[in-house]
Amino acid sequence: MVPGQMVNMQDGPLLVTAWFDRKKWVVMSTVTNPNAKWSSTKRKVRLPDGSVEAKCIPVPLNVKLLQQFTKESEFGEQLRANFGFGKPSRRLHRFLFYYKTNQAIINAYINWKEANGKQVNVASDHDHLAFRRKIAVQLIDGFQVAPSSLIQ
Numbered sequence: 001m002v003p004g005q006m007v008n009m010q011d012g013p014l015l016v017t018a019w020f021d022r023k024k025w026v027v028m029s030t031v032t033n034p035n036a037k038w039s040s041t042k043r044k045v046r047l048p049d050g051s052v053e054a055k056c057i058p059v060p061l062n063v064k065l066l067q068q069f070t071k072e073s074e075f076g077e078q079l080r081a082n083f084g085f086g087k088p089s090r091r092l093h094r095f096l097f098y099y100k101t102n103q104a105i106i107n108a109y110i111n112w113k114e115a116n117g118k119q120v121n122v123a124s125d126h127d128h129l130a131f132r133r134k135i136a137v138q139l140i141d142g143f144q145v146a147p148s149s150l151i152q
Contacts, residue, residue: 003045004057008034017060025063032062039064079106079128105132 001020009016015034019025021043038058045055086098109131 003043003055006058006060008060010034015062017062019060019063021057021059027060027062027066029062029065032060032065036061076103076106076110079109082128105135108135 001018001024003021004019006017006019013030015029015032017025017027017029017034019027021041038060040056040058042054043057044052045057046052080102086094086101089095089098109128112131113127
């Protein structure tokens with residue numbers, strides 16, 4: 001196969017696409033139309049005579065969607081690795097609590113960033129940390145301790 005070449009096979013709603021870029025991709029999806037518009041990407045392709053030429057290679061829609069969603073999940077994993085919540089624990093219930101809380105905070109940050117769009121300055125890594133601090137302050141502000149007379 002040459003870069004940009006693809007083969008589709010469809011059975012009912014299931015579509016399997018084999019596409020070649022630098023390596024062979026095989027993607028299975030149910031949400032894309034094989035006749036949908038393609039996007040394109042620029043790649044440097046080595047020609048048989050040894051020279052390198054920049055070409056626009058067509059990318060099928062389901063491969064483009066897969067790449068988009070993979071980048072978003074990798075972004076969440078990077079945030080989870082850099083800004084952890086809680087202490088590492090061997091106890092399953094603590095691990096799950098910290099993991100789910102961390103996941104909820106990261107999802108809230110991603111949604112907040114997408115909702116505000118271009119208004120958010122995401123040039124530095126401190127935006128996510130500032131967002132976590134704001135959430136912590138808001139959670140602490142709403143916390144109240146029961147009067148000691150009620151606890152006996």
